[in-house]
Amino acid sequence: MTIAGHAVVLGGGSGIGLAIAGSVARSGRSVTLMGRDGPRLAAAARGVPGARDIVCDVSDEAAVRAAFAAASAASGPIAILVNCAGIVRSASFEKTDDSDWDAMWRTNVLGAVYATRAVLPEMRPLPAGRIIHVASTAALKAYAYVSAYTASKHALLGLTRALALELARTRITVNALCPGYTDTGIVRDAVATIVAKTGRSEAAALATFTDSNPQGRLIAPDHLAGAVQWLISDAAQAVTGQALVVAGGEIM
Secondary structure, three states: OOOOOEEEEEOOOOHHHHHHHHHHHHOOOEEEEEEOOHHHHHHHHHOOOOOEEEEOOOOOHHHHHHHHHHHHHHHOOEEEEEEOOOOOOOEOHHHOOHHHHHHHHHHHHHHHHHHHHHHHHHHOOOOOEEEEEEOOHHHOOOOOOEHHHHHHHHHHHHHHHHHHHHOOOOOEEEEEEEEOOEOOHHHHHHHHHHHHHHOOOHHHHHHHHHOOOOOOOOEOHHHHHHHHHHHOOHHHOOOOOOEEEEOOOOOO
């Protein structure tokens, strides 16, 4: 059954989320972008055909419920949920305090919980549904100096797999995308920080991220958008509970 109708993309104002939103909209589906930064979200929505934008802080369950209710009222039942909302803070374990743990847990894990709670009641009666969480290769391996982020992404993948089992007899699939280092503002800012703090060249700083990829490059956001197009297609109706790695061979 072709997944038609309304798609919500959390974290849709930039990077991976924006690339996915544009791809889904160009395939003829109505799209609602959600994110925290209202001006950036509105600007992003203007570049996505027919898209609506709704400001939403995914760490606030009441805000998520209200945002999803508004999205459904405006564009109909939500058949596709793509959760790209996430934050990362880098520090050694000993310098990662409770506020960092709380921020990443509430956004990266509870945000997915709240969004899924909001969407499932109206998705269940539909001919088919798709829930896709954008996790990370950090859901499958460890990285130093991002212990809280790594823990949150492991938890997100565990949630994805548990939901997939609970929903296996329905027409809803639940999967995770696990990108490697991707050409987004987060990585570009990290490169600039390395240059500023170490005096290394931009190329040397970028190699910090590309060297882990056997293809020797950053992942393009459009690569993730292509993976989403497959997951929401008829061809992927038997694919659920999976961690689809888009990382140039970093994890095999």
